[in-house]
Amino acid sequence: MSRFNDDNLRLAKEIIGRYPKARSATIPLLHLAQQQEGHLSDEAMAHVAELVGATPAEVLGTASFYEMFKFEPVGRYLINICGTMSCALGGSDELLAHAEKVLGVKVGGTTADGLFTLERAECQAACTEAPNMQVNYRHCHRMTNELFDRLVDDLRSGRRDGDIPAHGTLARVRQQIPAERAVGPAALDDRGAPAWLPAKEVGG
Amino acid sequence: MSSYRWAAGYIDDGDRPKIVTSRFHLEDSYTLERYLATGGYQALRHALARTPAEVHDEVRGATVLGRGGAGFPAGTKWGLMPADKYPRYLVVNGDESEPGTYKDRLLMELDPHQLIEGSLIAAYAVGLAQVFLYIRGEMPLAHERVATALNEAYVAGYVGKNILGTDFSVDIVLHWGAGAYVVGEETALIESLEGKRGEPRLKPPYFPAAIGLYGQPTIVNNVETLSNLPWIMANGAAEYVRIGTETSPGTRMVAVSGHVERPGVFEIVNGTTTFRDLIYGDDFCRGIRNGNQLKAFVPGGGSAPWFTAEQLDLPFEGKLVGAAGSMLGSGAIMVMDHTTDIPAAALTLTRFYAHESCGQCTPCREGGTWLERVLQRVVDGRGTSADLAQMKEIGTSICPGEFPHASSSRHGLDATPFPYKMTTICFVGPSAYAPVHSALTLFPEEFAARVRDRVQIPVTAVQ
């Protein structure tokens, strides 16, 4: 519903400034837009397009390629239950069935109170900790039905607010490059070998 | 069950050399303070005291095989860049998402400075003017730890302008993905980093070392690969190659998951540890859960053709595993016990690759989904014997000729060695077929029974 607010616009421009080509900032900026709104609106994508010098259709093309971008509002907590081999071998089908029952929604659905959206996900790089799931991409290892119930309870009561921010906020720490330490993007028209490479060694 | 709560899954039992996991047991392993206290950034100082060419030679001498899946030596890869084309870039591949693979996330969460130092060594050695550290989107903790580490390292003068007072200056830009497995493929990673859809480029002509990010020479190295470099610079290539075998020196990280008693992530000696050691060894997984029988295992991530007990004594070594009909890939073993329903297990992987197809090339886009649907029908107990034949036909359209598989004395089969031929742009299409082919080849009786009895069985017995 909106373009970047002033703070995020400043941040967006700072991020763009790190790349030799602005379009490289597309995905980080889409994450930023999702952090602002919880999902990606057409206006936000059009604003990103404007900032990175692409057409809105190109930005939509990029955004829709990636699973993490949502084009409709989702719950405050996005629950992704892994169903790939190791987790399936570890009982993820049962966990998913339990989650559907507890939340009262099918996969893809959002609870009426707008708190939870349930998704079946693919491998989350925690294969030894099956079955694994994520809440807003925070890993939850070796889940059982009991652990799931407790987690949902904690989320409902706000007891996990400290470590699990609302959907859209990915990392709470951002990279900050101090101006006096920054080298700046390695521009494409800078055709020379970097300073530290002795001329005779050009050739790698 | 995991050994350390801050390092879920990581197990360091036994007396094994540790190259990349040496700080994993420390609760504050990811801080600059701890890193410096344990020898951190000394390797960078060593490197900067030498010429870039000497550093490159050292890495080349260590023969660090790429840990992303292809296993190509890093030092050799660096040498493939055209001599006079600048700027050159380094893209750190932290988009770990191959089914079964769990190591790069740990390396980023638990020892981000080691990765930063490794990246700096690479940039220094071959003149890479900017580093992009691409972290998978669904890893916010890794993102936070690496961001914090970079922020510390910038302030402390290890990254950025005139590093440690030298004329070596390089920015490391933290970049994050947004959920697409195929982006782990190096050319797709570059496309994604350019802000586009993560569709792999064609090789030839788009070999990143020649035509990479923004069309410039680009090195794409895996997180684990780069994490080896500080140790190599600190201890020397000679020390490194003393560990492991001649063709596979050093250590590597392996995740063993599935139906084992103690699933875990291990740093193992490269090339000598056998699958039997890993699955049954006391220092490793301690056998199949509940004393069950081993039915099959995937030796190298979800893309790899399957092995059975017949291959247990093979060492974790690329060439031997290739000859035996599979591959090591990204260091991921998934174990199935005798309660596993093989068609359903295969489906969990085929579904993955069909879902993760980028969609640009026809055989993968259409073939992957078709395979998934036919297999789903078979698993649901609605399949016919024609469906079984059809899956092989679709597979042949994706991979013409013989598809690799392990030997099976039960079925009188000799191994067909790796690799396969493919009609697709990248390996995602063949990967959708690999589990189907393995399952059909090594367990034809399960499919025959399924189309005969027409029943649905859960993928595995609940523990």
Added chain:
Amino acid sequence: MSDTVKPTETTPQVASDPDAVSITVNGVEHAARKGQLLIDALADAGEYVPRFCYHERLSPVGKCRMCLVECDTGRGPAITVSCMVPVAPGMKVDTQGETTKRMQEGVLELFLANHPLDCPVCDKGGECPLQDQAVSHGPGESRYLEEKRHFEKPIAVSDLVYLDRERCILCDRCTRFADEVGSDALIHFAGRGNNTYITTFPDQPFASYFSGNTVQICPVGALTARPYRFKARPWDLRQQESTCTTCAVGCRIAVQSSHDEVLRHLGVDSDPVNHGWLCDRGRFNYEQLHSADRVLQPLVRAGDDLLPATWSEALAEAATALGAAKAAGGAGSIAVLGGARGTNEDAYAWARLAHEVIGTPNVYAQMGDGLPADLLVLERATIDEAAAASTVVLIGPDLKEELPVLYLRLREAAVKGRTRLLEFTPKLSGLSTVAWRSIAYEPGTLTAAIDTALADDQIAAQLASGPVVVVAGRANLAESSTATVQAVRTVLAKVPGSTVLPAFRRGNVIGALQVGMRPTEGGLDTRGVLQAAADGGIECLVLLGADPVADFPDADLARRALAGARRVIAVDTFLTASSAQADVVLAACAFAEKAGTTTNIEGRVSPVARQVTPAGSTRPDWMIAVELAEALGGDLGYDDVGQITADIAENVDGYTRVTPEALSAAADGVVAYAPTGIGPVALLAGEAPARSSYDFRLIVSRTLYDQAEGTAHSPSLAHLTTATTVHVNPLDLGRIGTTDGATVKLTSSKASVVCTITGDESVLRGTAWMPFRHPGVDPRELIDCFAHTTDLRIENP
């Protein structure tokens, strides 16, 4: 196949090639060209490899996987994407082996898996690469039992193009065209994997001037053109190659008809000209042929009415008018304006009629909206030379709006880094974003801007770095053409050796001027004729497809001229603002109803085909000239159009090579030499005055979708035009004390009009832009064609 229409090749191939690379194709040696893609080399060797994503004019992407072959480069047979790999010496290719066949069958079966079986109702059926290649290279049957993909369909991605996503095979041709060629990446892939689809962004349609090309290159029926949908089956279509005369680029086209009705234009891939591309205006304006508004028979005035007449009545009436005019004021009181719409033959016959039979020197093919004809004698550049030059100096209109396919050619040259564009423009143009330097100037200061630019070291170095082509045209109809002529002279004087590509816009204006539709000694140009007519000095004004009332930049003068001319004879296809005032209207054939030749901006002469029977009793212009000459007691000596073509070759300076034989032998036409000694140049005396800081300097220029007769009478295009508003820089809105969308009063030395105002960042501060010939307010009311520039006061009404 429709997507690869090639010009008819009649010249023999040159045999020896120093860049030959020897490859083996199915066991037979073949000489390929160095750098050639394997897929093309195989086609040359007679082995057509099936393909979907590959298109010769787009960069290869190797996505569809249909062109896979087995190729051995010395390391054993390997699966090779033949559209991505250049030939290498010693390559051994197998296009017929078991593996290749199995791959082709497999990929085709996968293509068809989700493709609907609606060929009987699909426009593409019968000319569909998927259908054809499924028959020639497919497995013969599908084993796909699953439910096919479903999408809402069809979706209008623009006013002219519909998308059926179920038929789409995701070959990336339309999207690559939009991105690489057309510069409008407004359609793109979205989704992933099996759910990938082509889309536009919400509320941002594929409003490209070139969208029709995507329909032509779509290898399935996923993209269809609204004007053609369900109109014909390919096997019912007859076709001939022809040349589009909508503008002066001269794109080669195939005109296709069924039941004597033109139903489609397709671009023909002419290497020196259009590369197969067309603009949508040229592609779809054939609709005007069948307009209910066509003049189908001669008309003769009876009081306020124009009443149908027979040809003999109308010709007699016209001859009487001319005779009376000559008797009253001598031949010099007769003027013939126009001829740019027709063929060279039309123009030549009329030029002879005017000069020889009538004896008047007052003949001109331009409507005061071009440049003096003497620019045509300058050393001429071809389009290819411009697209290969180190530097192209652009002095003229927005080529995207006026000569769209020339825009595509130059854009490609710039984007691929071959050519640097040095643009001088009064308003940001379609090429500004890809120009190496885009220098915006205020009307009246062009020469000064050029002087300043040429004094810049970087620019001077660039201009000295290699061939320079000046693309010169009229950027602003509210500014005298004198400014452009001076600018071109300045560049030519300072950059010796540079050549000129004249960016004249009207269809065959260059041909008409060259073959004789220009004043002879003492004759008047169009402005002179109109001034004379307004002053009562023209006894008979002949309008040969000319519409000064609507086209001449100074509306007031044109109006007074038509009122002042004693007699008016019009030769026209429609009753225009001018021809509706005529005493006699002679009904003319339109494009595709008559044969002949046309000359494009580079002087390339190529054939125009007669594909359908002329509407009603209409006749070609040349035939009308012959008959009128006869009625006046003269004899031009022509029975058919071929005699005129031969006559032109014999008699017209520069056309000696353009014989009927040469034309029929050359697929891409024959380039006429730049002629010498064309007409005097009438430059305005003095200099442009400085602009008062309270005023806005006016720019008036064309857009592609204006209300030209052909566009206005093509229903699919007519509604694409927009109502006239005056555009100023957004920062100037406040200065005026108005807001975007408000109404303002514009006052020039000529008139005052009330108009809506639009803030537009492409307009320089202190200037105002208005489109030419759009509906609503007419900016020509503000223009004085005897002034250097037009200044406006803009205020609240």
